[in-house]
Amino acid sequence: MPVQEAASGNLKIEGRLQSGIGRGAQFLGLEWVQKQLREKLGLAPFPGTLNLQVSPDACSAVYAQRGGFLKIDDPAAPGCPGYVKRVSLQCGGRSYRSAYLILPELTMYKDVLEIIAADNLREELNLKDGDKVQLEEIPER
Numbered sequence: 697m698p699v700q701e702a703a704s705g706n707l708k709i710e711g712r713l714q715s716g717i718g719r720g721a722q723f724l725g726l727e728w729v730q731k732q733l734r735e736k737l738g739l740a741p742f743p744g745t746l747n748l749q750v751s752p753d754a755c756s757a758v759y760a761q762r763g764g765f766l767k768i769d770d771p772a773a774p775g776c777p778g779y780v781k782r783v784s785l786q787c788g789g790r791s792y793r794s795a796y797l798i799l800p801e802l803t804m805y806k807d808v809l810e811i812i813a814a815d816n817l818r819e820e821l822n823l824k825d826g827d828k829v830q831l832e833e834i835p836e837r
Contacts, residue, residue: 706833707761707781711748711809713818713827720745720810723800729778732768733812737780737796745798745810746785746817748829752807762799777801785811786830790821797831 721744723729733739750758762779769777779799785792795813811817811831823829 706835707758708832709750709754709758709809710828710830711750713823713825713829714747714749715825716745716747724812728770729768736766736768739796740814741812742814742816745812748809748811748831749807750809755805755807755809758809759799765799782834783811783831784834785817785821787821787823787827792817792820793834
């Protein structure tokens with residue numbers, strides 16, 4: 697499941713859906729995270745992340761590109777930011793175009809990318825663990 701560039705030159709990755717352990721929900725529950733997502737993106741996120749298992753190399757490659765993502769950080773702890781990039785998701789003929797890849801600076805994962813949205817993505821895309829999901833970067837306007 698390598699990182700690819702779409703014809704547009706944008707990031708494109710395929711992963712398999714897996715259940716998380718609730719850390720994404722904890723992160724999204726932080727007041728500063730909610731405030732910054734609301735102010736910078738107009739987003740009130742669903743309280744949980746969609747976890748896509750990818751290869752460790754793909755995960756590392758995405759993290760290496762985080763400097764081009766929107767940065768969110770806690771003014772009280774500026775050394776521990778998160779990075780956000782708008783993406784679309786496709787699975788089984790269904791798509792969702794208002795999702796965001798979120799990369800916390802500190803993560804326990806070496807092979808998982810986390811996705812957030814205003815909606816419950818599992819329900820919106822009728823997903824279950826093991827489903828293949830394609831993620832593609834949506835260029836900034």
